[in-house]
Amino acid sequence: MLQGCMGRCPNCKSGRLFNGFLAITPKCSHCHEDYSHHRADDAPPYFTIFIVGHIVVSLLIWSEITFKPALWIHMAIWIPITIAMSLAFLRPIKGAIVALQWANYMHGFDPNAEPDLPEA
Secondary structure: OHHHHOOEOOOOOOOEOEOOOOOEOOEOOOOOOEOOOOOOOOHHHHHHHHHHHHHHHHHHHHHHHHHOOOHHHHHHHHHHHHHHHHHHHHHHHHHHHHHHHHHOOOOOOOOOOOOOOOOO
8 A cells, every 4th residue: 555655556666656646557568457447436535525524624623712713713734734734645545455456366357367247
């Protein structure tokens, strides 16, 4: 999962996992591991919201109790921090989920699995 967080191929640990900010490359450029069948679409935003929400809400409550700033100050501080943290955490979390799927042979990563054939 660490290699996925770093944006590296979990198989060879040297190829690139991402082909853009959040787009997963179809194949590793180094070892040619196929990533076209990954299913990391909905989980990364949920985990990002969960993590960022706990951090931001905890700090927001602490700052409200400690300093009692005006509402506009809260808005000016916490909205940009929330957006920045969400963007910073989303890519590593998506990489970790793809690496977790690869490590557990989920969603077509199993080299011994038979290909899905249409029913006759």
